[in-house]
Amino acid sequence: MHDGSGRIIVNQISKRFGSVAAVNGLSFSVEPGVVTGFLGPNGSGKTTTLRMVLGLVRPTAGQALINGVPFGRLGEPAKVVGAVLEAQGFHPSRTARNHLRVCAAAIGVPDQAVDHALGSVGLAEAAARKVGGFSLGMKQRLALAAALLGNPQILVLDEPANGLDPEGIAWLRTFLRGFAAQGRSVLISSHLLAEVEQTVDHVIVISRGYTAYQGSLDQLRAGQRARVLVRCPDPARLAEALSKADVLEIDTLPDGRLAVTGAPLQKVAETALEAGVPIYELTEERADLEQVFLRLTSGQFAGGQPPFAQQGPPPGYGPPPGPGYGPPSGYGPPPGQYPPQHPPQPGPYGPPPGSGQYPPAQGGPPPNWGGR
Numbered sequence: 001m002h003d004g005s006g007r008i009i010v011n012q013i014s015k016r017f018g019s020v021a022a023v024n025g026l027s028f029s030v031e032p033g034v035v036t037g038f039l040g041p042n043g044s045g046k047t048t049t050l051r052m053v054l055g056l057v058r059p060t061a062g063q064a065l066i067n068g069v070p071f072g073r074l075g076e077p078a079k080v081v082g083a084v085l086e087a088q089g090f091h092p093s094r095t096a097r098n099h100l101r102v103c104a105a106a107i108g109v110p111d112q113a114v115d116h117a118l119g120s121v122g123l124a125e126a127a128a129r130k131v132g133g134f135s136l137g138m139k140q141r142l143a144l145a146a147a148l149l150g151n152p153q154i155l156v157l158d159e160p161a162n163g164l165d166p167e168g169i170a171w172l173r174t175f176l177r178g179f180a181a182q183g184r185s186v187l188i189s190s191h192l193l194a195e196v197e198q199t200v201d202h203v204i205v206i207s208r209g210y211t212a213y214q215g216s217l218d219q220l221r222a223g224q225r226a227r228v229l230v231r232c233p234d235p236a237r238l239a240e241a242l243s244k245a246d247v248l249e250i251d252t253l254p255d256g257r258l259a260v261t262g263a264p265l266q267k268v269a270e271t272a273l274e275a276g277v278p279i280y281e282l283t284e285e286r287a288d289l290e291q292v293f294l295r296l297t298s299g300q301f302a303g304g305q306p307p308f309a310q311q312g313p314p315p316g317y318g319p320p321p322g323p324g325y326g327p328p329s330g331y332g333p334p335p336g337q338y339p340p341q342h343p344p345q346p347g348p349y350g351p352p353p354g355s356g357q358y359p360p361a362q363g364g365p366p367p368n369w370g371g372r
């Protein structure tokens, strides 16, 4: 029997398709009550991972557990997990209502669930229309309605915002936030951070099948250090004055401006005044999340080293991330404390002491393994 926790745990999961290493030792957890974003560029392994979570693809190594058991042992899975993957197969001449009736019969829920699900996704008025005439966004909503039929505790959605207009994205955001606010779990993938930025609380960023970051979006945001950009006639003199004032992170940009990190704007201005260097321009700049995302996932098609792995412990387990596992600086190359790991080491993602719900790191059944 599953544990009813609403938690998904992916532990060191890998998948190879012949010579293609689609997923490489990925570990993360999805917790109830929050919306977790699963982010990565095209081809980074998102769909493959979600398919492994849903028991549609057999992992080459590692395991994925939903409520403490593999998907195949959930019993009535549609009542635990509702899923929408890409490429939905709709019969074009069937109405939305009939499509959902077929789905409802397949998972053993009564017809009343159909109209309820249609209403939940805003398709009540289109219930009698043929699906063949639906727009992409309407099809996305219909697929979501099918996932909701079993009144699941967990939603797993692969790129649900694809094809939605801004209003549709706003609607989806409200819907998913409401769903999570009921203490349920949501895992949604996207290749665009901006598309889900206002929807997700937690993010798992992957690149080339490796974890590049996992943690709260707020933590990622907070980790972005501002820098002060200075245009002046004598950058060398200002840099020297700043160094004497113990401001040591100073770069020169290609356009000749100084980029100063680790000192407030006022300190830079006062140091320039004391050094007698006139200032033509002084601005504070903060890297936006999209830049951070690009940096975390850059090199996807460049081959070579995988991204620096940042597998922090899942929430609630173990000590807070140490200096080596915080969010990266928004500027410059990854600092020295993020050595590329090939393959990423299990390191900080070990099972927490004394936790019965965490799966063993290597092989062996979880404590509550053994079916329903």
Ligand SMILES: Nc1ncnc2c1ncn2[C@@H]1O[C@H](COP(=O)(O)OP(=O)(O)OP(=O)(O)O)[C@@H](O)[C@H]1O
Residues within 6 Å of the ligand: 017, 020, 021, 022, 040, 041, 042, 043, 044, 045, 046, 047, 048, 049, 191
């Ligand atoms: N059935 C398959 N056979 C061979 N290779 C596959 C198969 N499925 C996925 N791959 C490969 O695995 C890698 C990851 O693909 P996946 O579809 O998981 O990426 P994704 O992150 O979902 O990408 P997208 O954003 O484009 O949906 C890609 O290189 C892809 O070509």
Ligand SMILES: [Mg+2]
Residues within 6 Å of the ligand: 046, 047, 048, 086, 158
């Ligand atoms: Mg995909």
